[in-house]
Amino acid sequence: MAPVATTPAVTIDLSTSSIRQINELLASPDAPQALTITNPRGAHALACGLDAELEVTIDGHVGYYCAGMNQHATVTVNGNAGVGVAENMMSGSVRITGDASQSAGATAHGGLLIIEGNAAARCGISMKGVDIVVGGDIGHMSAFMGQAGRLVVCGNAGEALGDSLYEARIYVRGKVASLGADCVEKSMRGEHLAELKELLDAAGVDADPTEFTRYGSARNLYNFHVDNASAY
Amino acid sequence: MTTTTPGLRESATFDRDVIHEIQRAAETGIYDIRGWGAKRRLPHFDDLLFLGASMSRYPLEGYRERCDTDVVLGDLHAKTPLHLDIPITIAGMSFGALSGQAKEALGRAASQVGTSTTTGDGGMTPEERDQSKTLVYQYLPSRYGMNPDDLRKADAIEIVLGQGAKPGGGGMLLGQKITERVAAMRTLPEGVDQRSACRHPDWTGPDDLAIKIVELREITHWEKPIYVKVGATRTYYDVQLAVKVGADVVVVDGMQGGTAATQEVFIEHVGIPTLAAIPQAVQALAELGMHRKVQLIVSGGIRSGADVAKAMALGADAVAIGTAALIALGDNHPRYADSYRALGSEAGFYDDFQAGRDPAGITTQDPALAKRLDPVDGARRVANYLRVLTMEAQTLARACGKSHLRNLEPEDLVALTVESAAMARVPLAGTNWIPGAASHAG
Numbered sequence: 001m002a003p004v005a006t007t008p009a010v011t012i013d014l015s016t017s018s019i020r021q022i023n024e025l026l027a028s029p030d031a032p033q034a035l036t037i038t039n040p041r042g043a044h045a046l047a048c049g050l051d052a053e054l055e056v057t058i059d060g061h062v063g064y065y066c067a068g069m070n071q072h073a074t075v076t077v078n079g080n081a082g083v084g085v086a087e088n089m090m091s092g093s094v095r096i097t098g099d100a101s102q103s104a105g106a107t108a109h110g111g112l113l114i115i116e117g118n119a120a121a122r123c124g125i126s127m128k129g130v131d132i133v134v135g136g137d138i139g140h141m142s143a144f145m146g147q148a149g150r151l152v153v154c155g156n157a158g159e160a161l162g163d164s165l166y167e168a169r170i171y172v173r174g175k176v177a178s179l180g181a182d183c184v185e186k187s188m189r190g191e192h193l194a195e196l197k198e199l200l201d202a203a204g205v206d207a208d209p210t211e212f213t214r215y216g217s218a219r220n221l222y223n224f225h226v227d228n229a230s231a232y
Numbered sequence: 233m234t235t236t237t238p239g240l241r242e243s244a245t246f247d248r249d250v251i252h253e254i255q256r257a258a259e260t261g262i263y264d265i266r267g268w269g270a271k272r273r274l275p276h277f278d279d280l281l282f283l284g285a286s287m288s289r290y291p292l293e294g295y296r297e298r299c300d301t302d303v304v305l306g307d308l309h310a311k312t313p314l315h316l317d318i319p320i321t322i323a324g325m326s327f328g329a330l331s332g333q334a335k336e337a338l339g340r341a342a343s344q345v346g347t348s349t350t351t352g353d354g355g356m357t358p359e360e361r362d363q364s365k366t367l368v369y370q371y372l373p374s375r376y377g378m379n380p381d382d383l384r385k386a387d388a389i390e391i392v393l394g395q396g397a398k399p400g401g402g403g404m405l406l407g408q409k410i411t412e413r414v415a416a417m418r419t420l421p422e423g424v425d426q427r428s429a430c431r432h433p434d435w436t437g438p439d440d441l442a443i444k445i446v447e448l449r450e451i452t453h454w455e456k457p458i459y460v461k462v463g464a465t466r467t468y469y470d471v472q473l474a475v476k477v478g479a480d481v482v483v484v485d486g487m488q489g490g491t492a493a494t495q496e497v498f499i500e501h502v503g504i505p506t507l508a509a510i511p512q513a514v515q516a517l518a519e520l521g522m523h524r525k526v527q528l529i530v531s532g533g534i535r536s537g538a539d540v541a542k543a544m545a546l547g548a549d550a551v552a553i554g555t556a557a558l559i560a561l562g563d564n565h566p567r568y569a570d571s572y573r574a575l576g577s578e579a580g581f582y583d584d585f586q587a588g589r590d591p592a593g594i595t596t597q598d599p600a601l602a603k604r605l606d607p608v609d610g611a612r613r614v615a616n617y618l619r620v621l622t623m624e625a626q627t628l629a630r631a632c633g634k635s636h637l638r639n640l641e642p643e644d645l646v647a648l649t650v651e652s653a654a655m656a657r658v659p660l661a662g663t664n665w666i667p668g669a670a671s672h673a674g
Contacts (some may be wrong), residue, residue: 019445019450020450020454023450024453025454026411027453044443044446044447045443045446045447045450048450048451049380049450049451049452051380063443064440064443064444064447065434065443065444065447068447068451069379069380069451071380071381083434083435083440083447084434084435084444087433087434088375088378088379088380090379090380102434103433103434106375106433106434107375107378107433107434109379109419122434125433125434126374126375126429126433128375130418144429144433145427145429147418147419147420148419165421166424167421167423180626222407222423222424222425223407223423223424223425224262224422224425226260226261226262
């Protein structure tokens with residue numbers, strides 16, 4: 001494989017570079033402040049483990065774990081993303097202009113994940129502080145065991161939303177196919193409308209916060225009680 | 233079954249333990265949760281014997297001829313494999329399940345004898361990292377406390393698919409142990425009963441796991457060895473798949489392996505004994521041409537240097553200890569006999585690790601109890617114990633004419649029982665008979 005060629009516009013063509021070369025460059029102290037990656041062709045583990053205030057734009061579809069464990073960087077995928085986009089993100093932001101596959105933002109601790117299209121099953125599974133804004137629908141078991149953070153869904157949510165939820169907060173504008181164990185509808189108070197507006201603005205989504213419904217944990221399963229045995 | 237009273241006959245099916253459990257279940261409406269590993273009698277290393285050298289084999293002189301003990305782990309794909317002085321490592325146990333003092337002591341002990349220790353569910357504490365020369369970072373389904381900074385600080389990464397005490401089960405840490413610090417590390421409300429998922433949240437099978445391993449390698453620049461840990465069940469297939477997905481090291485944990493908190497029914501009724509798992513794992517590796525290239529670490533019921541030597545003779549590259557390390561730290565020590573009794577147990581029987589009231593200060597988050605364990609003293613005991621295990625294993629290896637522990641081989645072993653001969657795939661003592669030898673294909 002030839003050495004990574006960077007043009008003055010700092011564009012790297014993945015058809016002539018390897019994932020390792022690109023990730024190594026992005027992790028190095030000499031990483032360009034802004035970088036565009038072309039021809040990703042569904043590559044896995046692209047731009048993962050970033051740990052600096054970089055701006056990375058990927059023109060095309062990406063595979064699994066794009067921007068995984070992101071810290072500080074701003075990553076934009078002009079296309080669709082495979083499984084586990086921005087999984088375990090700590091900070092920074094990731095935007096997917098298309099759709100995202102399963103487990104988008106899984107276990108992420110911080111930062112902002114924006115999916116302009118739809119997200120498949122388990123979006124925000126075990127989320128631990130991340131904010132996720134989805135322009136379209138999300139699949140089943142989303143926010144399963146969500147511990148902290150906010151999940152905003154401008155479309156509809158699939159089955160078992162928020163199952164076994166801890167303290168993550170969920171806002172859905174459309175219909176919810178079903179709620180998971182211990183996930184309940186909650187009232188929208190002023191502070192919720194305010195934080196939702198803030199999230200929508202941050203994501204660049206034009207939507208009216210009053211059209212959303214809030215869901216959260218009933219906290220009935222926090223400590224085992226025999227009367228709740230059927231819910232486990 | 234009889235009592236001391238003539239004429240009273242105890243049921244073998246409904247014995248006193250069974251009756252007690254039925255009564256307990258009826259009273260409480262919840263399954264029994266406890267720590268430790270399987271307590272039932274199982275075919276184990278005690279059922280194997282070494283064939284020391286005699287006329288047909290040449291022994292090494294006990295105190296003058298070398299018997300080396302070092303092991304390299306993870307040199308297949310990782311740029312920086314681990315080089316340990318002894319092949320006995322400390323298994324993954326979490327801060328949360330264990331006190332900070334216990335974790336520090338284990339790290340200190342491992343460092344003193346040149347081996348590794350391992351984090352657990354809940355992440356890495358600075359104390360543990362500071363005290364552990366070689367620290368393996370567990371990557372678990374819950375990802376509690378998981379972050380890329382700690383991933384990069386680790387010396388190796390262990391992807392946990394399961395553990396011997398509960399293959400197929402998730403974790404739990406009851407509210408008593410979710411203190412402010414533990415809760416903060418795991419992003420949980422204080423005092424909740426923490427549940428850990430049994431499946432990873434962002435991959436579902438071996439093809440996905442192969443990609444996950446690439447991601448972990450990319451984030452850590454292909455430096456760290458990647459372990460894959462499985463609870464022993466379908467070990468032949470699991471180990472082959474672990475190799476296929478790109479593991480540098482496979483960890484197989486037999487059903488005697490310990491737990492901090494699991495349902496009794498799970499501990500005693502799921503999985504296979506360590507003895508049965510090792511030959512399956514070795515066969516899987518050998519058929520792929522990967523035995524000794526992808527290293528095999530075995531855990532679950534390792535107690536003595538004899539167990540270490542037998543596991544290695546069966547083909548393991550190293551072993552891991554958990555329960556035994558806790559005992560060396562002071563768990564179940566008679567000095568706390570009165571305290572154990574006050575908890576309804578006895579020294580030698582205590583297994584309520586989930587309750588967080590450990591008199592020895594090990595499986596607790598209670599500051600007053602945890603203070604009872606001095607990390608420096610505890611480390612000295614564990615280091616002593618690790619040295620004894622090593623010397624015992626060397627003694628046996630020399631007797632078999634081996635100048636390195638890894639040179640021990642199945643040919644050095646015989647079995648005392650038909651069951652252990654079939655499981656370990658070594659002949660019944662005094663015979664050439666390996667029961668089921670023709671059917672040992674995976």
